[in-house]
Amino acid sequence: MKPIQRVAVIGAGTMGSGIASHLANAGISVLLLDVVPSGSTDRNQITEQSLERIRKSRPPALMTPEVIEQIEIGNLEDDLHRISEVDWIAEAIVERLDAKHQLYVEIEEHRRPGTIVSSNTSTIPLRDLTQEMPPELQRDFCITHFFNPVRYMRLLEIVAGPATDPEVIKRLTACCDLQLGKGVVHCKDTPGFLGNRVGLFAIQCAIATAVRMELAPEVADAVMGRPMGMPKTGVFRLYDLIGLDLMLDVLESLRNTLAADDAFHPWIDCPAVESLVEQGHTGDKRGAGFYRTRQTTDGRKAEVFDLQRQEYRPLIRPQLPAMAAGGAGGLRALVERDDPAGQFAWEVLSRTLVYAASLVPDVADELVSIDEAMKLGFSWTHGPFGMIDLLGTQWFCERIEQDGLVVPPLLQVAAGQPMYRANRGRLQQMTIDGSYRDVERPAGVIRLGDVAKTTEAIITNDAATLWDLGDGVACFEFHTKANSLDSRTMSLLDQALSIVETRFRGLVVYNEGPHFSVGVNLQCVLDWAEQRAWSEIEAMLSDFQQTCKRMKYSSFPVVGAPAGMSIGGGFEVLLHCDVLQAHANTVVGLVETKVGLIPAGGGCKELLLRWSEVEGDEGIPPQQRVFDLIAAGVTASSPLEAMPLKMFRALDQFTMNRDRVLAAAKTRVISMIDGYQPPVQKRLVPTHIGPLIQRCEELRDAKQISPHDLTVGHALAKILCDSAVDKESYLTEDELFEREREAFLGLVQTPQTIARIRHMLATGRPLKN
Numbered sequence: 001m002k003p004i005q006r007v008a009v010i011g012a013g014t015m016g017s018g019i020a021s022h023l024a025n026a027g028i029s030v031l032l033l034d035v036v037p038s039g040s041t042d043r044n045q046i047t048e049q050s051l052e053r054i055r056k057s058r059p060p061a062l063m064t065p066e067v068i069e070q071i072e073i074g075n076l077e078d079d080l081h082r083i084s085e086v087d088w089i090a091e092a093i094v095e096r097l098d099a100k101h102q103l104y105v106e107i108e109e110h111r112r113p114g115t116i117v118s119s120n121t122s123t124i125p126l127r128d129l130t131q132e133m134p135p136e137l138q139r140d141f142c143i144t145h146f147f148n149p150v151r152y153m154r155l156l157e158i159v160a161g162p163a164t165d166p167e168v169i170k171r172l173t174a175c176c177d178l179q180l181g182k183g184v185v186h187c188k189d190t191p192g193f194l195g196n197r198v199g200l201f202a203i204q205c206a207i208a209t210a211v212r213m214e215l216a217p218e219v220a221d222a223v224m225g226r227p228m229g230m231p232k233t234g235v236f237r238l239y240d241l242i243g244l245d246l247m248l249d250v251l252e253s254l255r256n257t258l259a260a261d262d263a264f265h266p267w268i269d270c271p272a273v274e275s276l277v278e279q280g281h282t283g284d285k286r287g288a289g290f291y292r293t294r295q296t297t298d299g300r301k302a303e304v305f306d307l308q309r310q311e312y313r314p315l316i317r318p319q320l321p322a323m324a325a326g327g328a329g330g331l332r333a334l335v336e337r338d339d340p341a342g343q344f345a346w347e348v349l350s351r352t353l354v355y356a357a358s359l360v361p362d363v364a365d366e367l368v369s370i371d372e373a374m375k376l377g378f379s380w381t382h383g384p385f386g387m388i389d390l391l392g393t394q395w396f397c398e399r400i401e402q403d404g405l406v407v408p409p410l411l412q413v414a415a416g417q418p419m420y421r422a423n424r425g426r427l428q429q430m431t432i433d434g435s436y437r438d439v440e441r442p443a444g445v446i447r448l449g450d451v452a453k454t455t456e457a458i459i460t461n462d463a464a465t466l467w468d469l470g471d472g473v474a475c476f477e478f479h480t481k482a483n484s485l486d487s488r489t490m491s492l493l494d495q496a497l498s499i500v501e502t503r504f505r506g507l508v509v510y511n512e513g514p515h516f517s518v519g520v521n522l523q524c525v526l527d528w529a530e531q532r533a534w535s536e537i538e539a540m541l542s543d544f545q546q547t548c549k550r551m552k553y554s555s556f557p558v559v560g561a562p563a564g565m566s567i568g569g570g571f572e573v574l575l576h577c578d579v580l581q582a583h584a585n586t587v588v589g590l591v592e593t594k595v596g597l598i599p600a601g602g603g604c605k606e607l608l609l610r611w612s613e614v615e616g617d618e619g620i621p622p623q624q625r626v627f628d629l630i631a632a633g634v635t636a637s638s639p640l641e642a643m644p645l646k647m648f649r650a651l652d653q654f655t656m657n658r659d660r661v662l663a664a665a666k667t668r669v670i671s672m673i674d675g676y677q678p679p680v681q682k683r684l685v686p687t688h689i690g691p692l693i694q695r696c697e698e699l700r701d702a703k704q705i706s707p708h709d710l711t712v713g714h715a716l717a718k719i720l721c722d723s724a725v726d727k728e729s730y731l732t733e734d735e736l737f738e739r740e741r742e743a744f745l746g747l748v749q750t751p752q753t754i755a756r757i758r759h760m761l762a763t764g765r766p767l768k769n
Helices: 014-025 045-056 065-070 080-085 097-110 135-139 166-179 195-213 217-223 236-242 244-257 271-278 330-335 340-358 367-377 384-391 393-402 409-414 448-454 487-503 522-530 534-552 569-575 603-612 622-631 639-645 658-673 690-701 707-720 733-748 751-763
Strands: 006-010 029-034 071-075 088-091 116-119 141-146 155-160 183-187 291-296 299-306 311-314 420-423 426-430 436-438 464-470 473-478 506-510 558-561 565-567 579-583 587-589 653-655
Touching: 006 014, 006 080, 014 029, 014 045, 014 065, 014 071, 014 141, 029 045, 029 080, 045 065, 045 071, 065 071, 080 097, 088 097, 097 116, 097 135, 116 166, 135 141, 141 166, 155 166, 155 367, 166 183, 183 367, 195 217, 195 236, 195 244, 195 271, 195 340, 195 367, 217 236, 217 299, 217 340, 236 244, 236 291, 244 271, 330 340, 330 384, 340 384, 340 393, 340 409, 367 384, 367 426, 384 393, 384 420, 393 409, 420 448, 426 448, 448 464, 448 473, 464 487, 473 487, 473 658, 487 506, 487 534, 506 658, 522 534, 522 751, 534 569, 534 733, 558 658, 565 569, 569 587, 569 603, 579 658, 603 622, 603 707, 603 733, 622 690, 622 707, 639 653, 653 658, 690 707, 707 733, 707 751, 733 751
Parallel strands: 006 029, 006 088, 029 071, 088 116, 116 141, 155 183, 473 506, 506 558, 558 579, 565 587, 579 653
Antiparallel strands: 141 155, 291 299, 299 311, 420 426, 426 436, 464 473
């Protein structure tokens, strides 16, 4: 099957720009077209402005700034004929059927026969798009519904029509999966497809229920976030991110296309949203929606729209009793709470899960399709049917009956059996006739979640687990909150290394959390510091260092497979792996200075070793390079950005599709087994500390750093350099480990660092002191 190499994106708005950016990230040449603006002398003004938005986008739409060179711009009057040069034409214009129909007529005049054409619509059925479309175009036409922001949102819904050539879908699926890294879900031609059908139902139900219960938006968001296994934005903040006016347009489209008896209809009208839009408060893009930040004489103040008084008031941080994140036990405990938070959670969740179950089989034949759509498109930890299993099918059905809700046919035939089960090492899903069918993953995809459901852990504790991936390869997984690392993590990793040495041939370090690891558990560090338990901190650091060193010099290959944030101590673990097989959106860096500390798990050591291997680097010594990276807490937002910083090396690779990272990492391990030799321990020639101290003082004099930054800078300089240099002596890795521990212990005993840690834990933002 010939890969797609060149794409025309028509429409340079938010979605078109995002699609073009991500195609460029994948190394695909892009022709970005839009209309000629009325009265403008610059015929490419709209696409030029699109490129500027792409360059400035935050989070970055591009994996490196240079990627933008893959995008060529033009306009529909002068350049539409050039679509004859491309393999795929992706239409992403305004959601107006008449405009799309007219564009398709023009596309058909210029496209090469067999060229794929797709629409990025989220609201218009395919049957309406293909009205009056010639048979030749219908064969090559489908819907490709991307989610915004395109680089980061993993879901891609593909909808084929009855006339669509199956080969078109195969080729497009391969491109979107392998080249773009999307989780492709094939949908029926039904209103809202899968993601929006369930996701928007949950949002509308939550907002209407919060209004009825007189629950403040910030409280509703706190419940509908992490405790329910959903993003911390909740629903009101999510509305602001999407845009209130856009949401109303999508809901109006659903109103017009859903069957008259669909259970979504009672939740579509939302007077609170309509009121805000009438006032011009359409969300983040206009600076105000349900939330806003206002400049006052006392500084910037966060405010929230009071749903009862219909006016803004100061934001109040919800003081809710502790609630576990959505997961086994935690979700059930949440909805059984006898308080407003629990009642709200149950009302929203029960109705959402009932609605999702009612969509089988008319909207989706397989449960896994709906679950995948919600996990990939709305970042839910569990899909609706995974949540039903967490609650217990029998318990859930009995309780919704008590509430007077109708049990959907799927749950009736399930008769209390789980939605998913393990059978002979295979994960199976319930079907509408009450039988089970295997969950089929695409070739080259391994889900650690599937492994966990179908096999027993080799060893496990509250922080980590060791799994058997087969073929002589083991997988070590972190699973604490945000995958922060503590003594339990490193203790189990040390045990795992012993097991792998005797029973396996190689190891992958990987997990399926949103982030690989945010580093060492700062709360543990703060607790010890407040107790002045310096020996405990030193022991933790020593264990961390020696475990990483043992992993680095083990007798078997170790492949790190990160995704999401891999910072601080999490990145230090990766620095000690033989190679990395990362996800394309992995963020790496040593950020400890943000809390007044320095890396003490071998991060300083490993970066110094890497930069010391660089010859003739513009006369800048490696110590200077490492100092600048660590002192400023520099991070790279992709493996491509990490390469020139030596945070990734030439042998490290990345995978576009998050679901293919584990399989690719396992393959890397297997390829390294024969003839594997651990790395040779290296020594470093010491250099004088003077230049780094001088640099610290220059930054202080320029008022670019605070007084405590200067203290941290001096501590970092003492790790990397010596006050007196003996040209015949060498620095060993163990000596660098010792310097890291000493610097960390010295800094953690200062009031300024303690204040920085407290502030970071309380606000998630660094403190300058």
